[in-house]
Amino acid sequence: xxxxxxxxxxxxxxxxRQVTLMCHQTWSHSYMFWYRQDLGHGLRLIYYSxxxxxxDKGEVPDGYVVSRSKTENFPLTLESATRSQTSVYxxxxxxxxxxxxxxxxGEGSRLTVL
Amino acid sequence: xxxxxxxxxxxxVSEGALVLLRCNYSSSVPPxxxxxxxxxxxxxxxxxxxTTGATLVKGxxxxxxxxxxxxxxxxxxxxxxxxxxxxxxxxxxxxxxxSQGNLIFGKGTKLSVKP
Numbered sequence: 511x512x513x514x515x516x517x518x519x520x521x522x523x524x525x526x527r528q529v530t531l532m533c534h535q536t537w538s539h540s541y542m543f544w545y546r547q548d549l550g551h552g553l554r555l556i557y558y559s560x561x562x563x564x565x566d567k568g569e570v571p572d573g574y575v576v577s578r579s580k581t582e583n584f585p586l587t588l589e590s591a592t593r594s595q596t597s598v599y600x601x602x603x604x605x606x607x608x609x610x611x612x613x614x615x616g617e618g619s620r621l622t623v624l
Numbered sequence: 625x626x627x628x629x630x631x632x633x634x635x636x637v638s639e640g641a642l643v644l645l646r647c648n649y650s651s652s653v654p655p656x657x658x659x660x661x662x663x664x665x666x667x668x669x670x671x672x673x674x675t676t677g678a679t680l681v682k683g684x685x686x687x688x689x690x691x692x693x694x695x696x697x698x699x700x701x702x703x704x705x706x707x708x709x710x711x712x713x714x715x716x717x718x719x720x721x722x723s724q725g726n727l728i729f730g731k732g733t734k735l736s737v738k739p
Contacts, residue, residue, distance in 0.1 A: 543727075545729075550731065551731060552714060552729045552730055552731035552732050553668075553714065553729040554729075555727070600667055600668070602667075602668075612670045612673070613660075613668070613670070613727065614669075615667030615668045615669065616667050617665070617666055617667050618665075618666075618667055
């Protein structure tokens with residue numbers, strides 16, 4: 511199906527474990543983004559990518575790693591999960607970037623770190 | 625640096641009443657402004673956007689917003705609320721010509737609609 515999909519939708523893990531959240535889009539959009547959503551903070555940008563093999567830090571990148579070897583995929587890895595990374599994570603894509611274009615969001619991945 | 629302030633984390637209206645969600649921004653250059661809506665357990669979707677041109681912008685589901693440079697505001701309105709409008713609404717700003725990742729969101733306003 512066309513669109514942007516995230517997996518897993520729900521994940522429970524323990525402190526110190528590595529977790530990877532997957533994001534896949536079928537539009538061939540150049541830009542992809544990872545946000546986290548927390549009560550009282552709204553959405554905060556973690557990382558974004560303007561094209562394959564090009565990534566850049568957002569507002570809250572510490573503790574996260576991204577890669578973009580293919581245009582359609584933009585995985586987010588927590589190398590050693592901490593409780594403060596309990597959040598809902600949203601992936602988004604755009605054909606023209608966040609500054610001028612519409613972002614298309616996935617349904618989110620709810621991560622709980624115990 | 626640009627920022628967005630949404631006044632009121634929760635707004636409650638009766639069905640059929642006017643909806644007014646407030647958004648103020650700060651930016652040293654002309655901004656691009658957006659409103660997104662998030663229904664429960666879903667991602668965000670674009671409601672409307674202002675880039676250039678007409679300052680009154682119409683969006684989906686009967687919503688509209690007016691860019692007022694003098695007041696640095698971009699308030700969202702709908703003349704008559706419907707139960708299906710219950711959701712969280714986010715105002716966002718970016719700079720013309722700025723970094724492609726630089727879309728800054730407000731903290732959101734949760735809209736409740738009473739029957």
